[in-house]
Amino acid sequence: xxxxxxxxxxxxxxxxxxxxxxxxxxxxxxxxxxxxxxxxxxxxxxxxxxxxxxxxxxxxxxxxxxxxxxxxxxxxxxxxxxxxxxxxxxxxxxxxxxxxxxxxxxxxxxxxxxxxxxxxxxxxxxxxxxxxxxxxxxxxxxxxxxxxxxxxxxxxxxxxxxxxxxxxxxxxxxx
Amino acid sequence: xxxxxxxxxxxxxxxxxxxxxxxxxxxxxxxxxxxxxxxxxxxxxxxxxxxxxxxxxxxxxxxxxxxxxxxxxxxxxxxxxxxxxxxxxxxxxxxxxxxxxxxxxxxxxxxxxxxxxxxxxxxxxxxxxxxxxxxxxxxxxxxxxxxxxxxxxxxxxxxxxxxxxxxxxxxxxxxxxxxxxxxxxxxxxxxxxxxxxxxxxxxxxxxxxxxxxxxxxxxxxxxxxxxxxxxxxxxxxxxxxxxxxxxxxxxxxxxxxxxxxxxxxxxxxxxxxxxxxxxxxxxxxxxxxxxxxxxxxxxxxxxxxxxxxxxxxxxxxxxxxxxxxxxxxxxxxxxxxxxxxxxxxxxxxxxxxxxxxxxxxxxxxxxxxxxxxxxxxxxxxxxxxxxxxxxxxxxxxxxxxxxxxxxxxxxxxxxxxxxxxxxxxxxxxxxxxxxxxxxxxxxxxxxxxxxxxxxxxxxxxxxxxxxxxxxxxxxxxxxxxxxxxxxxxxxxxxxxxxxxxxxxxxxxxxxxxxxxxxxxxxxxxxxxxxxxxxxxxxxxxxxxxxxxxxxxxxxxxxxxxxxxx
Numbered sequence: 001x002x003x004x005x006x007x008x009x010x011x012x013x014x015x016x017x018x019x020x021x022x023x024x025x026x027x028x029x030x031x032x033x034x035x036x037x038x039x040x041x042x043x044x045x046x047x048x049x050x051x052x053x054x055x056x057x058x059x060x061x062x063x064x065x066x067x068x069x070x071x072x073x074x075x076x077x078x079x080x081x082x083x084x085x086x087x088x089x090x091x092x093x094x095x096x097x098x099x100x101x102x103x104x105x106x107x108x109x110x111x112x113x114x115x116x117x118x119x120x121x122x123x124x125x126x127x128x129x130x131x132x133x134x135x136x137x138x139x140x141x142x143x144x145x146x147x148x149x150x151x152x153x154x155x156x157x158x159x160x161x162x163x164x165x166x167x168x169x170x171x172x173x174x175x
Numbered sequence: 176x177x178x179x180x181x182x183x184x185x186x187x188x189x190x191x192x193x194x195x196x197x198x199x200x201x202x203x204x205x206x207x208x209x210x211x212x213x214x215x216x217x218x219x220x221x222x223x224x225x226x227x228x229x230x231x232x233x234x235x236x237x238x239x240x241x242x243x244x245x246x247x248x249x250x251x252x253x254x255x256x257x258x259x260x261x262x263x264x265x266x267x268x269x270x271x272x273x274x275x276x277x278x279x280x281x282x283x284x285x286x287x288x289x290x291x292x293x294x295x296x297x298x299x300x301x302x303x304x305x306x307x308x309x310x311x312x313x314x315x316x317x318x319x320x321x322x323x324x325x326x327x328x329x330x331x332x333x334x335x336x337x338x339x340x341x342x343x344x345x346x347x348x349x350x351x352x353x354x355x356x357x358x359x360x361x362x363x364x365x366x367x368x369x370x371x372x373x374x375x376x377x378x379x380x381x382x383x384x385x386x387x388x389x390x391x392x393x394x395x396x397x398x399x400x401x402x403x404x405x406x407x408x409x410x411x412x413x414x415x416x417x418x419x420x421x422x423x424x425x426x427x428x429x430x431x432x433x434x435x436x437x438x439x440x441x442x443x444x445x446x447x448x449x450x451x452x453x454x455x456x457x458x459x460x461x462x463x464x465x466x467x468x469x470x471x472x473x474x475x476x477x478x479x480x481x482x483x484x485x486x487x488x489x490x491x492x493x494x495x496x497x498x499x500x501x502x503x504x505x506x507x508x509x510x511x512x513x514x515x516x517x518x519x520x521x522x523x524x525x526x527x528x529x530x531x532x533x534x535x536x537x538x539x540x541x542x543x544x545x546x547x548x549x550x551x552x553x554x555x556x557x558x559x560x561x562x563x564x565x566x567x568x569x570x571x572x573x574x575x576x577x578x579x580x581x582x583x584x585x586x587x588x589x590x591x592x593x594x595x596x597x598x599x600x601x602x603x604x605x606x607x608x609x610x611x612x613x614x615x616x617x618x619x620x621x622x623x624x625x626x627x628x629x630x631x632x633x634x635x636x637x638x639x640x641x642x643x644x645x646x647x648x649x650x651x652x653x654x655x656x657x658x659x660x661x662x663x664x665x666x667x668x669x670x671x672x673x674x675x676x677x678x679x680x681x682x683x684x685x686x687x688x689x690x691x692x693x694x695x696x697x698x699x700x701x702x703x704x705x706x707x708x709x710x711x712x713x714x715x716x717x718x719x720x721x722x723x724x725x726x727x728x729x730x731x732x733x734x735x736x737x738x739x740x
Contacts, residue, residue: 087213087296089336093413096333101448117197117214124332136205147193150182152326153402153454155333160453161402162326163460168180170466 476508601649
């Protein structure tokens with residue numbers, strides 16, 4: 001069974017990721033039984049049937065908007081955000097807003113071009129699960145979560161900036 | 176100046192360890208070059224034509240003498256004995272071995288320096304007026320705000336992979352010396368009608384392929400909201416900025432596509448979510464940051480300038496230097512001295528390790544141990560006693576740092592160009608040198624007066640050619656190097672984008688092209704008019720007519736060779 005990083009540990013992953021093959025349409029595609037992460041378009045096209053299932057997650061492409069999920073974020077157990085490439089940073093803002101604005105409390109998973117050196121930032125904006133690229137060691141990737149022991153600014157993980165959180169010294173009186 | 180506390184030290188130390196691991200994984204092949212590239216770029220490491228280039232951050236251009244000595248040491252120990260000061264007030268080294276970069280960063284960390292976010296598609300080093308805190312025309316010292324902004328932007332998790340690089344500049348003076356109108360975000364520190372401090376916020380200025388003057392998106396932002404407002408701008412940009420074409424990815428293109436009203440509406444709507452959040456700057460934090468920029472222990476000096484005037488009248492060379500390179504200080508008896516890195520024969524902005532050490536010593540002796548880097552690629556001693564100016568000048572002269580050309584023709588802004596940079600279409604340093612040699616006469620330069628000659632080796636415009644009174648852009652035509660000339664650009668309060676005068680020229684023609692432009696100015700100027708005023712009054716036609724009137728012979732300088740490689 002494939003492994004992912006979830007809540008700072010390496011765990012087995014029993015979710016399947018559904019992608020539309022060429023020629024398949026969101027309306028017509030058959031969503032298999034079992035735990036499935038479906039494309040946003042499939043969710044939107046088949047909401048009526050899919051929302052009755054408790055084993056459905058949704059994945060969002062970096063050029064899509066999570067707001068269209070509406071109230072569904074309250075009941076979805078998992079939302080994944082795709083990083084088509086390392087350098088596409090839209091997923092960071094999508095994740096932050098899912099947590100901070102839309103109140104999503106389930107598993108928020110980074111998928112796609114996900115490597116060790118992005119994980120620190122990703123966990124800060126609200127991701128708690130990482131499907132790291134299978135061609136790289138997941139044990140090494142885990143180290144990426146602890147690159148820094150403190151941070152200056154707020155994000156989802158830290159609601160208080162350093163300047164409000166700890167006493168920091170002013171300059172000593174000049175002589 | 177700002178000093179690191181335990182948190183700053185810890186964060187920079189952890190960055191050094193993180194980058195060391197990334198370099199090791201690259202060297203072992205675990206990371207491919209494609210995977211390593213965005214990582215090294217976020218740490219200022221470029222792969223250039225001949226070697227790696229490392230760009231070290233100099234936040235808002237301010238350095239201590241200790242830091243300066245470390246920069247000299249790095250030039251000597253890890254490079255070829257010199258460094259290059261840049262138009263973002265940073266310093267870069269052109270001959271760096273990848274294997275040695277973690278060691279260099281560890282050395283920098285010991286003097287509270289780093290290379291974080293000096294390149295890559297993230298928030299870059301924030302630039303400012305080089306005369307912060309000492310300029311007579313300044314409303315208030317902007318450095319405490321910039322330092323708070325610097326910390327906020329350092330490793331911001333959400334804005335590290337933006338559509339494109341992001342540059343912020345801050346000005347607090349009547350005369351804008353920070354070029355805020357041509358930055359992604361430009362901030363003017365101002366007072367509102369009730370006398371409260373805040374910022375006028377401009378967004379979407381920039382140079383590069385599509386030069387645009389920034390638009391005002393907010394006339395007055397109370398200072399405590401600085402971080403949350405910029406967070407809102409960044410979030411809109413990160414989501415909606417174009418990512419399909421890197422030439423259309425800067426925020427200026429998004430702003431133009433949406434229109435300033437719609438863009439502003441989106442920013443303001445986003446800001447409502449984060450306004451008054453804990454990122455709102457507290458009075459205590461502002462006070463803490465300000466404490467690091469308290470004025471040094473100035474002496475109570477007489478206002479009498481007669482001694483200086485006597486020296487000036489008996490020594491023309493000194494007088495020229497004072498006229499061009501020294502500016503009034505807000506404190507009686509002190510002066511601001513600019514050290515020119517534009518001596519003819521030296522690439523603009525370059526300084527040798529010996530010069531770097533020497534300037535560090537001067538800073539200790541004459542200027543409370545601090546100095547600044549200007550975005551015109553010169554150095555500044557900001558707190559010199561007027562009575563020390565003559566001695567300072569004599570010492571600078573002996574080290575080739577007293578060229579009295581600040582703001583004149585040979586004070587050229589120039590990118591590293593094709594000699595070093597793999598993006599360049601053409602060389603820029605040899606063009607700068609050929610022009611400087613042709614117009615080396617100081618009497619001639621003083622007669623021509625204020626003029627900004629800016630040279631970029633490609634459309635990325637690191638040499639700010641669009642805002643040069645005369646701008647030169649290197650272009651590639653069928654594999655050979657050509658130069659396009661524009662005139663009428665300006666930075667500062669009356670920023671404008673220069674207009675191209677016509678077909679481009681070969682490198683050997685460039686000194687004569689500049690000569691002909693100057694001939695028109697000398698012929699047509701009235702009274703105290705500067706070159707830019709004459710262009711604004713007459714338009715570009717008389718210049719164009721004269722430059723293209725007869726064929727220009729190709730000169731013979733060695734622009735075709737890797738003279739500086």
